[in-house]
Structure formats: C-alpha cells, structure tokens
Amino acid sequence: MVLAGIAVMIAFVAILLQAAYAQKKTAGPAMLKLDGAKLPPVAFSHPLHTEKAKVDCVVCHHKDKNPGEPGGCMPCHDRNDVKDGAPPIKDAYHKNCIDCHKESVAKKVNAPTKCNECHKKQ
Numbered sequence: 694m695v696l697a698g699i700a701v702m703i704a705f706v707a708i709l710l711q712a713a714y715a716q717k718k719t720a721g722p723a724m725l726k727l728d729g730a731k732l733p734p735v736a737f738s739h740p741l742h743t744e745k746a747k748v749d750c751v752v753c754h755h756k757d758k759n760p761g762e763p764g765g766c767m768p769c770h771d772r773n774d775v776k777d778g779a780p781p782i783k784d785a786y787h788k789n790c791i792d793c794h795k796e797s798v799a800k801k802v803n804a805p806t807k808c809n810e811c812h813k814k815q
C-alpha cells in the first residue's frame with residue numbers, strides 16, 4: 694500500500710516535471726515582430742506546430758547544434774542584409790512559413806498563405 698502510494702507520487706511528480714520541461718523547451722514568442730515592422734505582428738504557436746502538425750524542431754531550427762534546445766533565428770539572419778550566406782530574416786521567415794503552408798494547403802490542411810492571414814490586424 695505504502696509502496697503503491699509512493700509510486701503514484703513519483704509518477705505524479707514526473708508528469709509535473711515533464712510538463713515544466715516541455716514548456717521551457719518550447720518557450721518562445723507567441724507574436725513575431727521584427728524591429729521597425731510596419732505590418733501587424735504574426736501569431737506563432739509552438740504547440741500547434743510541434744504537437745498538432747508534428748513538425749520536428751530541426752525543420753525550423755535548422756542550424757542549431759542541438760535542435761532540441763535551440764536559440765532564435767536572429768543571431769544568423771540579419772534584419773536587412775545577407776550575412777554569411779544566410780538570407781535576411783524577413784525572407785527566411787517567409788520562405789520557412791509560406792512554403793510549408795502552401796504544401797499543407799495542397800494536402801488539404803488549412804494553413805495561412807495570404808499576407809493578411811498572417812499579418813492579422815488585432
């Protein structure tokens with residue numbers, strides 16, 4: 694009885710820790726907005742992409758040594774210029790987000806591809 698109780702408690706703590714870890718792992722901005730952006734910011738949900746759409750971290754975090762614990766895109770993608778072969782951040786985002794969304798739409802999974810579907814007025 695006592696042992697079973699301890700096992701249940703350990704399992705419960707493990708679930709809590711796992712949830713906290715998952716949240717930390719995918720911590721990131723919910724709204725993407727570049728410096729000086731004129732259009733409305735773009736909503737981006739990690740859980741929607743990694744859990745519902747099952748996109749691997751490395752698909753977007755494509756150059757991180759450990760894609761399971763990545764940093765942002767800006768260290769490599771400059772705001773305005775090509776840097777060490779990396780396209781400017783706006784072009785990188787557009788290619789990353791829109792290419793895949795077009796593929797999804799072709800497979801009959803609805804994902805935003807038009808300007809004002811991503812740059813949505815609040």
Ligand code: HEC
Pocket residue numbers: 725726727728729730731732733734735783786787790791794805806807808809810811812
């Ligand atoms: C799939 C989503 C998506 C679509 C569709 C999209 N964008 Fe973006 N765009 C982004 C993201 C993400 C950023 C970077 C965050 C931000 O908006 O500042 C961005 C940034 C920009 C920027 C630089 C920031 C600014 O506001 O000045 C411009 C300009 C822009 N997009 C124009 C467009 C235009 C024009 C279209 C339609 C032809 C378009 N975007 C369609 C996701 C999208």
Ligand code: HEC
Pocket residue numbers: 717718719720721722737739742743748749750751752753754760761762763764765766767
């Ligand atoms: C569909 C694309 C996409 C996928 C898949 C994705 N991410 Fe991200 N992630 C982003 C974008 C975009 C940002 C914002 C980057 C920025 O602000 O420079 C980001 C930011 C982050 C950040 C914050 C980085 C920082 O230092 O600013 C972490 C941590 C992160 N993601 C972890 C993950 C993990 C872990 C996975 C897989 C479970 C994952 N991401 C999957 C696109 C993605």
Ligand code: HEC
Pocket residue numbers: 753754755756757764765766767768769770777778779780784785786788789
């Ligand atoms: C450590 C540096 C680094 C980081 C971090 C990084 N990139 Fe890149 N990225 C590059 C380089 C370098 C290229 C040039 C082409 C290549 O080598 O793939 C590139 C190219 C790209 C391309 C164009 C690929 C093609 O086929 O034309 C996209 C899209 C892209 N990055 C999106 C992102 C996104 C989104 C993030 C953040 C979630 C990100 N990158 C983070 C370095 C980086």
Ligand code: HEC
Pocket residue numbers: 725735736737738741742745746748752753786789790791793794797802803804805811
């Ligand atoms: C590898 C594929 C892939 C990439 C890369 C990707 N997405 Fe998506 N996105 C999807 C799919 C699939 C859906 C539809 C998910 C669903 O509803 O089942 C989606 C849906 C969305 C939605 C609609 C959410 C809603 O609540 O209806 C937004 C907004 C979005 N993505 C933003 C972005 C932005 C911004 C980027 C780039 C930083 C991005 N996505 C990159 C596959 C991708």
